[in-house]
Amino acid sequence: MVFGRSSRGQRPIEPVTLKILVAGGFGVGKTTLVGAVSEIKPLRTEEVLTEAGRPVDDVAGVEGKTTTTVAMDFGRITLRDDLVLYLFGTPGQDRFWFLWDELAQGALGAVVLADTRRLEDSFAAVDYFERRDIPFAVAVNCFEDAIRFPAETVRTALDLDPEVPLLMCDARTRESVKDVLVAVVEHAMIRARQQREPAVTT
Amino acid sequence: MSQAGDDPKHWFDGDAGPVVRPYAMTRGRTSTATRHRLDLIAIVIPASAAGDPAGDRTLSPEHVEIVELCRASPQSIAELAAGLDLPVGVVRVFVGDLVESELVHVTRPVPPAELPDVNILREVINGLRAL
Numbered sequence: 298m299v300f301g302r303s304s305r306g307q308r309p310i311e312p313v314t315l316k317i318l319v320a321g322g323f324g325v326g327k328t329t330l331v332g333a334v335s336e337i338k339p340l341r342t343e344e345v346l347t348e349a350g351r352p353v354d355d356v357a358g359v360e361g362k363t364t365t366t367v368a369m370d371f372g373r374i375t376l377r378d379d380l381v382l383y384l385f386g387t388p389g390q391d392r393f394w395f396l397w398d399e400l401a402q403g404a405l406g407a408v409v410l411a412d413t414r415r416l417e418d419s420f421a422a423v424d425y426f427e428r429r430d431i432p433f434a435v436a437v438n439c440f441e442d443a444i445r446f447p448a449e450t451v452r453t454a455l456d457l458d459p460e461v462p463l464l465m466c467d468a469r470t471r472e473s474v475k476d477v478l479v480a481v482v483e484h485a486m487i488r489a490r491q492q493r494e495p496a497v498t499t
Numbered sequence: 500m501s502q503a504g505d506d507p508k509h510w511f512d513g514d515a516g517p518v519v520r521p522y523a524m525t526r527g528r529t530s531t532a533t534r535h536r537l538d539l540i541a542i543v544i545p546a547s548a549a550g551d552p553a554g555d556r557t558l559s560p561e562h563v564e565i566v567e568l569c570r571a572s573p574q575s576i577a578e579l580a581a582g583l584d585l586p587v588g589v590v591r592v593f594v595g596d597l598v599e600s601e602l603v604h605v606t607r608p609v610p611p612a613e614l615p616d617v618n619i620l621r622e623v624i625n626g627l628r629a630l
Contacts, residue, residue, distance in 0.1 A: 311606050314540040314575060315615060315623065334630065340581035371539075371577055376626030380619070383540050383575065403538060404622075405615055471630070479627050486620040495616070 312381045317481060318400055320425070321410035325378020326438045327386035328370050330410060330468035334475060335372025335384060385479075386424070397425060407433040410468065414443050416454055417431040423455055423464060432485040434462040436477045443467040461486070508531045522590060524561060531595030539577040539587065541605040543594055552602060556584070561593050566602055576605075 302464040319327045374382045385400050401407075407426050419435070426433040426445045437451055448463050457463060462480040467473045522529060545566050552558055552566040565579060576594060580587040597603040 311544060311573075312542060313615075314538050314542060314606065315618065315619070340578065349592070368552065369577075369580075373578075376625070380622060380626060381540075382623060382626075383577065385539070403540075404621070461580075462552060475627055475630055479624055482620055482624050482627065486617055486624070489615075489617050489620060 312375075312379045314381045314383060314387055315405045316383040316400075316403070317478060318385050318387055318407040318431075319398075319402050319410060319415075320397075320407055320422035320433075321438075322415055324467040325410045325412045325415075325418065327410055329372060329410070330436075330438075330466075330477075331372040331384045331386050332476050333469055333471050333473075334374060334478065336375060336480065337373050339370045339372045350479070369396065375436065383479075393426075393451040400428060401425075401431060404431055406485040407431050408477055408481055409433055409435045411435055411437045411451070411455070412440060412443065413437060413451065414440070416451070419455060423457070427458075431454075432481065432488045434477060434480045434484055436464050436468075436480075438468045439465050451466050460487075522589060522592075524559065524585075525592040528592050530590060531592055531599060537576050537591050537594055537605055538607075540546075540575045542573050542575050543574045543597075543603050544568045546601055546604070548601065549574050557595075562597055562602075565590070565593055565597060570602060586614065 308342050315333070319330055328339055331459050369388060370386045372384045374384070376382055385404075388394075407420045407422075409419050409426065410498055413468060423433075435451070435455060435457060437446075437448075439445065445465075448465065452461075462484050464477055464480055466477050525601075531594065543565065552563045555563075561583065565581060568574060568579060568582060574582070576587060576590055579594070580590045583590065594605065598605060
């Protein structure tokens with residue numbers, strides 16, 4: 298932890314903490330994305346997918362993945378001594394949806410990480426954030442062996458509103474993930490401004 | 500779980516899961532009298548009056564550990580849960596106890612349905628770009 302711990306025993310600075318959620322289907326790279334920008338190794342609870350999980354967890358197209366995150370994993374970015382951003386990966390499987398409500402409380406925004414090979418896995422997340430009015434951006438994780446689609450095709454397939462940012466990204470790369478997070482926060486800022494200055498209805 | 504996970508009938512030691520049920524540590528309590536629910540990113544800060552929690556007989560070892568961890572550096576509920584290897588719900592109970600006995604206080608994150616200030620968002624963007 299690097300929260301400014303004062304040297305002379307004064308009260309430590311109380312940082313403002315914010316969180317961004319990272320959602321998406323099973324095996325899409327949420328933990329990788331969190332790890333690419335976190336200053337700590339993502340803290341996580343991962344369990345090896347065993348026989349017990351196999352009939353339930355559909356790994357078609359992502360057979361290379363041997364573990365799945367069944368609890369939330371999170372990372373931390375200390376932007377300043379008094380400003381800390383947490384990234385929470387949401388549980389990958391739909392049956393853990395009930396954890397989302399707790400995670401979503403007070404979230405500044407969200408990233409929906411999508412894989413074009415299994416775009417339908419992103420529907421639940423897109424739908425969830427739209428309904429709860431949480432600003433989100435869609436980031437298409439460009440897997441090496443996946444066919445690249447034009448952004449507009451993905452946008453149409455996911456039926457996104459025109460103002461929702463859509464980016465191509467590489468969840469392993471820090472710079473790429475930074476761009477995604479900036480897009481989310483910019484989108485959240487535009488939304489916040491709109492809500493503060495309600496548009497004149499004609 | 501380690502390699503033993505290949506055969507679910509052969510889980511040993513830690514692989515078999517906790518021997519003690521998580522909420523046994525909190526004497527079965529799943530919540531405390533604290534008014535608001537502690538958010539995952541609420542930061543726990545030891546009170547200056549916390550003194551020496553290890554000498555306090557009313558506290559469990561987990562309480563003491565939380566105060567000491569936070570004294571080393573204030574941390575969030577989520578980090579405490581990961582650091583202590585305890586479920587978040589259990590950590591919430593312990594921290595709630597410590598708030599009640601005024602040994603720690605917790606920061607309140609932005610309340611739900613209330614967007615953070617535009618200026619804070621701008622600072623977040625600048626901070627991310629500068630990473």
